[in-house]
Every structure is written in structure tokens, then in C-alpha cells.
Amino acid sequence: MNTDTKSGGRGSRTREMVLAAVRGLVLALAVWPWTVVVYCLALVSLTLIPLGVGLVTTPWVVRAARALADNRRDLARRWCGMHIPSAYRPLPRTANPARRTYALLQDPATWRDLRWLMADTVAGLVTALLPVVLVCYPLEGFALAAGLWRVVTDGSGGPYWYAFVPVGDRTTALAAGALAVLLLVVADRYAVNALGVHFRLTRGLLTPGRAELAERVKVLTDTRRDAVDTSAAELRRIERDLHDGAQARLVAMGMDLGTIELLLDKDPEKARQLLAQARQSSAEALAELRDLVRGIHPPVLAERGLGDAVRALALRLPVPTEVAVELPGRAGAPVESAAYFAVSEVLTNAVKHSGADRIWADLHHAEGHLRISVTDNGRGGAAIGAGSGLAGVERRLGTFDGVLAVSSPAGGPTMVTMEIPCALS
Numbered sequence: 001m002n003t004d005t006k007s008g009g010r011g012s013r014t015r016e017m018v019l020a021a022v023r024g025l026v027l028a029l030a031v032w033p034w035t036v037v038v039y040c041l042a043l044v045s046l047t048l049i050p051l052g053v054g055l056v057t058t059p060w061v062v063r064a065a066r067a068l069a070d071n072r073r074d075l076a077r078r079w080c081g082m083h084i085p086s087a088y089r090p091l092p093r094t095a096n097p098a099r100r101t102y103a104l105l106q107d108p109a110t111w112r113d114l115r116w117l118m119a120d121t122v123a124g125l126v127t128a129l130l131p132v133v134l135v136c137y138p139l140e141g142f143a144l145a146a147g148l149w150r151v152v153t154d155g156s157g158g159p160y161w162y163a164f165v166p167v168g169d170r171t172t173a174l175a176a177g178a179l180a181v182l183l184l185v186v187a188d189r190y191a192v193n194a195l196g197v198h199f200r201l202t203r204g205l206l207t208p209g210r211a212e213l214a215e216r217v218k219v220l221t222d223t224r225r226d227a228v229d230t231s232a233a234e235l236r237r238i239e240r241d242l243h244d245g246a247q248a249r250l251v252a253m254g255m256d257l258g259t260i261e262l263l264l265d266k267d268p269e270k271a272r273q274l275l276a277q278a279r280q281s282s283a284e285a286l287a288e289l290r291d292l293v294r295g296i297h298p299p300v301l302a303e304r305g306l307g308d309a310v311r312a313l314a315l316r317l318p319v320p321t322e323v324a325v326e327l328p329g330r331a332g333a334p335v336e337s338a339a340y341f342a343v344s345e346v347l348t349n350a351v352k353h354s355g356a357d358r359i360w361a362d363l364h365h366a367e368g369h370l371r372i373s374v375t376d377n378g379r380g381g382a383a384i385g386a387g388s389g390l391a392g393v394e395r396r397l398g399t400f401d402g403v404l405a406v407s408s409p410a411g412g413p414t415m416v417t418m419e420i421p422c423a424l425s
Contacts, residue, residue: 017188020195021135023079027128038064039117058101065113076199087208116205127198134187141180149173249285253278306336310343319351319359326364329424342393346374346416349389354378365424372418380412
């Protein structure tokens with residue numbers, strides 16, 4: 001039993017050693033080339049900022065760098081159980097490329113990602129290959145001992161060096177094999193740790209400072225407070241609607257039914273009129289309850305998803321609205337709910353205040369973000385500010401690290417763009 005346990009333990013260590021080497025090879029061959037490409041593009045894009053071209057290209061390059069960094073964080077978590085925090089500031093609420101680039105370059109996380117890319121092009125490759133070398137180099141020693149020494153020394157005029165062993169005959173080839181055994185023991189013990197060196201280097205370069213984490217905590221605290229305030233206001237609205245709407249109608253209907261009981265024998269005609277009135281009140285109360293439920297969480301949103309829910313919303317608008325949806329899956333229920341009510345608020349604002357005779361809504365998912373744009377051909381002049389419905393939309397999106405951008409010059413058109421980071425199922 002003890003022998004089986006020891007054998008199982010050795011087998012597990014061997015699998016971990018080989019797996020570490022394979023993962024290091026994946027990092028070196030499949031991941032590292034993207035690091036080099038993005039780093040070179042970043043250097044070129046930053047150089048071209050004075051010429052104006054970099055103002056357009058830099059946001060795309062920065063997003064690519066963030067995607068690479070997030071991918072490395074994910075690999076560190078899955079392969080080594082290592083958590084590498086991030087503290088990116090939300091993307092700026094502007095469609096102006098110059099302001100967008102300036103805001104991104106002000107984010108310390110942008111420069112931290114670029115420093116990591118620079119180090120990863122050399123140190124990252126070396127540390128990724130450490131477990132590969134530890135596991136594969138002993139195999140060469142075994143091959144030399146098995147007879148490969150004849151091939152590598154044939155006609156060379158000198159010995160073939162394996163580490164510090166000059167291989168030139170059978171005896172030195174066996175010495176190389178013995179050294180390979182020792183190296184394999186070292187690999188069995190340290191290959192997994194060698195892979196951890198790569199991710200510890202990554203963690204050291206990508207971990208934000210305390211000031212950035214404190215800023216991130218402040219942002220999360222503010223968005224949580226906004227979410228709590230919004231939820232409380234929503235509950236008060238539901239209570240008010242129930243009290244002033246359906247509840248009042250049901251109370252009135254109960255009084256009518258009491259009166260009908262008294263009139264059934266004395267004045268049947270009047271009783272029939274009150275019955276018709278009670279039936280109308282019940283229908284109106286039911287309609288108000290349905291509207292209230294739809295305002296809390298529309299059934300079509302739960303059953304059909306965000307795209308169909310927005311299409312159904314557009315059909316009820318008095319202004320012709322075209323909806324384009326490219327969503328290959330569904331986001332989480334909280335994200336879908338926030339996005340739906342944000343779109344509903346923006347569409348309502350467009351109908352009430354823009355004077356538009358046509359509205360377009362576009363929903364798609366790209367680069368890990370749900371992007372929604374609502375455009376109208378109205379008079380323009382929309383802005384995010386206190387008392388504006390757009391301020392409420394911004395707070396709703398902020399709960400999910402989402403951002404809102406508004407482009408609305410005087411005379412129109414107005415485009416409201418919303419972005420929420422999320423994954424689709």
C-alpha cells in the first residue's frame with residue numbers, strides 16, 4: 001500500500017513536471033510572439049502621436065496591451081493559483097480621440113502594462129523557457145549515452161560538450177547520461193517552481209501600487225452607494241405606484257362590490273352598472289400590475305434576452321426605431337437588466353426631448369464589452385449633468401464598471417454610447 005502511494009506520488013510529480021514544461025512551451029511559442037507584436041505597435045503608435053496618427057491608433061494598442069495583461073493574469077490564476085490584481089481606470093466618456101488618448105496615457109496602469117511588455121519580450125521569454133530546458137535538456141544526455149555521441153562527434157575533430165562533459169567516446173557518453181540523471185532529478189524538483197518564476201515576474205510588474213488600489217476601492221465604494229441609492233429609489237417608486245395605482249383601484253372595486261350587494265334586490269339596474277364599473281376597474285388594475293412587473297423585470301428580457309427585449313421596447317415607441325443586434329450569446333442577468341433599463345431611459349429621453357423623427361439602436365459584443373449605441377436625428381444638445389436622465393444612466397452603468405459617452409452637437413445628431421465589460425454565455 002505504501003509502495004503504491006509512493007508510486008502514485010512520483011507519477012503525479014512527473015505529470016506536473018511535464019505539464020510545467022508544456023505550459024512554458026505554450027508561453028514561449030503561442031503567447032510571447034503577441035507580446036512582441038503589441039510592444040512594437042505601442043512604440044510606433046506613441047511615436048506617431050505628435051503627427052496625429054497615434055491619437056487614433058493608441059487607444060486600440062492600449063486595449064490590446066490590456067487584453068494581453070488580463071490573459072496573463074488569467075493564466076497565472078489557472079496554472080499557478082496566483083492572483084494578480086488590476087486597477088484600470090474606466091475608459092473616458094468621450095468620442096474625441098485626442099481626449100481619449102490623453103486620458104489613457106494619464107492612467108498609471110497603461111504605463112505599467114507597457115513596462116511589463118518591454119520586460120516580457122526578454123525576461124518573460126527566458127523565464128517561460130526555464131521549465132522547458134530543465135525537462136528537455138536531460139533527454140539530450142540520455143540520447144548521447146544511447147549512441148547519439150557517435151553521430152555528433154563523427155568527423156567533427158573534437159568532443160561534443162554536454163554541459164561541462166566533453167563527449168568523445170563511449171565512456172564520456174555514459175558520463176553525460178549520468179549527468180542527465182542528476183539534471184532530471186533537479187527538473188523533477190524545480191520545474192514547477194521554474195514556471196512560477198515567470199508568473200512571479202509578471203506579478204511584480206503588473207501589480208498596482210497601494211494608491212491605485214485605494215483609488216479603485218473608492219470608485220467601487222461610490223458605485224456601490226449609487227447602486228444602493230438607486231435600488232432604494234426603485235423600491236419607493238414601486239411602493240408609490242402600488243399605493244396610488246392598483247391598490248387604490250382594488251379598494252374602490254371592493255367598495256363597489258359592497259354597494260352592489262345592497263342594490264341587488266332594491267335596484268338591479270344600478271347594480272349591473274356598478275358591476276360593469278367594477279369589471280373595468282379590475283381590468284385597469286391588472287394592466288397597471290402588468291406594467292409594474294414589466295418595469296421591474298420584463299418577462300421578454302428573462303425569456304428571450306436583451307436583443308429581443310430592446311426590439312419589443314422599440315415597437316412601443318411613438319417614433320420609428322430601428323434595432324440592430326449582434327449578440328452571439330447572453331450576458332449575466334444583472335448586466336442584461338442594467339443594459340435594458342439604460343437603453344429604455346436613453347430611448348425615452350430621445351422621444352421626449354430630441355424632437356427626432358427616427359431613432360437607431362445598435363447592440364453588439366466585442367473585445368469583452370457589451371456595446372450599445374442609440375442615435376437620433378433630433379436637435380442635439382444632450383449632456384450628462386445633474387438632473388439629467390443620462391446622469392442616472394451613468395450611475396446605473398457604473399455599478400458594472402460600465403461607461404457612457406455622449407456626442408450631441410447643437411443641431412444634432414445625438415449618439416449615446418454605452419459600454420459594459422462582460423462575457424457572453
